[in-house]
Amino acid sequence: MGFLDIKQATKSYGAVQVLHETDISIEEGEFLVLVGPSGCGKSTLLNMIAGLENITSGEIAIRGKSMNGVKPADRNIAMVFQSYALYPNMTVSGNISFGMEMHGIEKSEREKRISQVSDLLQIKHLLDRKPGQLSGGQRQRVAMGRALVREPDVFLFDEPLSNLDAKLRVDMRTEIKKLHQKLGTTIVYVTHDQIEALTLSTRIAVMFGGYVQQLGTPKEIYDNPANMFVAGFMGSPSMNLFPAKVVSENGQSAAEVSLANGTKASIPFATEELASDVGRDIILGIRPEAITDRDGADRNSQAVHIVEAPVEVTEPAGSDTFVVSQIGGKDVTGRFRADVAVNAGDTFPFAFNMEKAVAFDPQSENRIA
Amino acid sequence: MATTHAKSGNSIGRIVLYTLLVFFCIYYLLPLYVMLVNSLKPLSEITAGGMMALPQEWTIAPWLSAWSSAQVGVEATGLRPYFLNSIIMVVPAVALSTIVGALNGYVLTKWPFRGATILFGLLLFGCFIPFQMVLIPMARMLGLMGLAGSVPGLIFVHFVYGIGFSTLYFRNYYAAFPTELVRAAQIDGAGFFRIFWRILLPSSGPIAVVCIIWQFTNIWNDFLFGASFSDFDSQPMTVALNNLVQSSTGVKEYNVHFAGAIMAALPTLLVYIVAGRYFVRGLMAGSVKG
Ligand SMILES: Nc1ncnc2c1ncn2[C@@H]1O[C@H](COP(=O)(O)OP(=O)(O)O)[C@@H](O)[C@H]1O
Ligand SMILES: [Mg+2]
Numbered sequence: 108m109g110f111l112d113i114k115q116a117t118k119s120y121g122a123v124q125v126l127h128e129t130d131i132s133i134e135e136g137e138f139l140v141l142v143g144p145s146g147c148g149k150s151t152l153l154n155m156i157a158g159l160e161n162i163t164s165g166e167i168a169i170r171g172k173s174m175n176g177v178k179p180a181d182r183n184i185a186m187v188f189q190s191y192a193l194y195p196n197m198t199v200s201g202n203i204s205f206g207m208e209m210h211g212i213e214k215s216e217r218e219k220r221i222s223q224v225s226d227l228l229q230i231k232h233l234l235d236r237k238p239g240q241l242s243g244g245q246r247q248r249v250a251m252g253r254a255l256v257r258e259p260d261v262f263l264f265d266e267p268l269s270n271l272d273a274k275l276r277v278d279m280r281t282e283i284k285k286l287h288q289k290l291g292t293t294i295v296y297v298t299h300d301q302i303e304a305l306t307l308s309t310r311i312a313v314m315f316g317g318y319v320q321q322l323g324t325p326k327e328i329y330d331n332p333a334n335m336f337v338a339g340f341m342g343s344p345s346m347n348l349f350p351a352k353v354v355s356e357n358g359q360s361a362a363e364v365s366l367a368n369g370t371k372a373s374i375p376f377a378t379e380e381l382a383s384d385v386g387r388d389i390i391l392g393i394r395p396e397a398i399t400d401r402d403g404a405d406r407n408s409q410a411v412h413i414v415e416a417p418v419e420v421t422e423p424a425g426s427d428t429f430v431v432s433q434i435g436g437k438d439v440t441g442r443f444r445a446d447v448a449v450n451a452g453d454t455f456p457f458a459f460n461m462e463k464a465v466a467f468d469p470q471s472e473n474r475i476a
Numbered sequence: 477m478a479t480t481h482a483k484s485g486n487s488i489g490r491i492v493l494y495t496l497l498v499f500f501c502i503y504y505l506l507p508l509y510v511m512l513v514n515s516l517k518p519l520s521e522i523t524a525g526g527m528m529a530l531p532q533e534w535t536i537a538p539w540l541s542a543w544s545s546a547q548v549g550v551e552a553t554g555l556r557p558y559f560l561n562s563i564i565m566v567v568p569a570v571a572l573s574t575i576v577g578a579l580n581g582y583v584l585t586k587w588p589f590r591g592a593t594i595l596f597g598l599l600l601f602g603c604f605i606p607f608q609m610v611l612i613p614m615a616r617m618l619g620l621m622g623l624a625g626s627v628p629g630l631i632f633v634h635f636v637y638g639i640g641f642s643t644l645y646f647r648n649y650y651a652a653f654p655t656e657l658v659r660a661a662q663i664d665g666a667g668f669f670r671i672f673w674r675i676l677l678p679s680s681g682p683i684a685v686v687c688i689i690w691q692f693t694n695i696w697n698d699f700l701f702g703a704s705f706s707d708f709d710s711q712p713m714t715v716a717l718n719n720l721v722q723s724s725t726g727v728k729e730y731n732v733h734f735a736g737a738i739m740a741a742l743p744t745l746l747v748y749i750v751a752g753r754y755f756v757r758g759l760m761a762g763s764v765k766g
Contacts, residue, residue, distance in 0.1 A: 209665030
């Protein structure tokens with residue numbers, strides 16, 4: 108039993124089930140990110156934890172106590188919304204103190220806590236302003252202050268950074284991470300941005316179509332995606348997924364792929380997991396950073412294999428150059444060092460680090476190796 | 477050449493436009509002028525002709541008479557008691573229908589329930605039922621409630637009739653009010669009424685003004701319900717004005733009638749002047765993002 112337990116929780120609107128049976132157990136102090144494309148049910152699940160949506164079946168418990176039927180105000184949670192949801196008619200300090208006032212906390216204590224939180228978030232000079240007089244970043248801070256001051260068991264964030272411009276978003280991301288390290292409060296955080304998920308979380312739940320596709324640490328999710336959806340969704344640029352066939356070559360199992368010039372190449376696997384599947388069609392998954400120029404390959408890897416492949420496009424990106432080749436009819440991107448002389452139309456050696464390769468079943472899209 | 481030509485053509489167009497506008501403006505304000513000047517002259521000047529002329533002898537006697545001594549119906553009380561009737565009818569009726577409309581709008585948008593849309597549809601339908609259709613059922617209802625022929629009866633009628641429109645106003649206004657604010661307040665621990673009172677109402681100024689002006693004008697100016705559901709001692713201003721004009725024995729005191737008519741129109745005029753700015757602003761709210 109964890110600190111926050113989601114047990115077989117589901118949500119339906121009428122006949123439409125938007126959240127299928129979900130089990131997540133969160134430990135105290137964890138930073139869980141729910142990530143997935145728009146409409147996958149992240150906010151719904153978060154609102155169920157908050158008590159803003161009732162759950163259709165199953166149970167949600169905090170500190171071992173069932174929260175089914177408990178009002179949002181009595182769950183000892185605080186929430187930061189995407190629109191910040193600051194009360195427009197109240198000042199910043201009014202906004203921060205409203206929740207404490209509703210919970211019957213005395214004025215002197217309220218003022219003490221407002222002062223602490225506004226110091227922490229550096230919003231002291233804004234306390235007498237109305238939300239309309241604040242910039243986006245300042246509103247964001249106030250919204251966090253309103254949540255922090257409640258000293259809740261669990262913080263819930265619903266896409267708190269998506270209304271900020273790119274630079275501010277990165278800064279606030281760092282600040283949220285620092286705050287979490289400093290306060291150690293349990294956080295459930297919703298975002299559609301996979302980079303936010305990877306940078307902030309201690310664990311990630313990748314959601315799609317009302318299902319939790321995979322639950323794991325950022326490293327597990329990134330290195331060992333459970334299916335093709337997770338593989339394609341997490342990471343930027345995303346993982347290359349292209350058709351291949353399992354063959355046996357020199358007593359070793361290998362992936363046979365077709366190149367744009369009509370030839371076939373076979374790339375030996377790092378393990379023999381697929382040795383019994385010779386002849387099987389698979390989808391090979393390999394991240395751009397595991398396809399490099401020869402000298403850029405990972406020196407610690409035991410399974411780097413060179414494939415001479417025609418270069419279709421090169422995309423210099425400053426620190427690296429992304430090099431695209433057609434493999435198995437798909438655009439496959441490799442991440443080369445910026446100073447490698449490679450041009451479109453060349454046939455060039457691509458170094459595949461097969462230790463990082465994964466394989467999926469083309470029909471079920473599930474991971475097989 | 478071409479531009480100066482276009483410019484002069486433009487300015488001729490403008491002169492024509494403004495002349496027309498001024499003409500229509502005068503035409504539209506003419507009745508007010510006639511009422512005002514004739515309410516301030518002795519009857520003899522009116523009967524001698526010259527409705528349009530300014531008074532030769534200025535007097536406020538017609539006003540005093542209309543207010544406190546003219547014959548209204550059977551008694552020579554002037555319009556004062558009926559003016560008071562209208563005030564004590566219109567204030568609670570406007571207040572109640574606005575408050576209930578605001579609550580309805582709040583529930584319909586922020587606490588939707590099964591059948592909420594249908595209920596709102598029915599309320600809207602209620603806005604457009606012709607007054608005449610409800611006269612007889614309403615008379616029966618008032619009788620059963622013991623409110624027939626009384627000011628509270630009129631308050632009730634106008635209150636109920638006003639709910640449709642006030643709900644429409646507030647529902648549309650609150651539909652654009654961010655639901656996340658309500659959710660944030662729920663998490664902060666505020667209940668149903670507290671959220672309404674502390675979060676929604678403080679932001680409802682513009683639409684409240686629109687609603688109040690609308691209700692005030694309609695209820696104050698209503699004649700049909702006033703004539704149908706009141707007794708001599710509970711008649712509103714509009715009905716009393718009619719009686720004043722009808723019941724003058726002997727000579728028709730046009731100057732007193734004019735003064736009475738202006739008195740009847742004054743409160744609505746006042747409301748527009750005081751709150752007119754907000755009225756326009758409220759009507760625009762929602763259509764323009766702030
Ligand atoms: N009140 C509602 N009635 C019906 N369907 C809803 C309601 N709220 C959300 N949904 C549906 O539930 C699904 C998940 O929504 P949501 O949790 O908001 O997605 P997101 O992952 O983008 O936050 C969406 O397909 C949405 O259309
Ligand atoms: Mg969402």
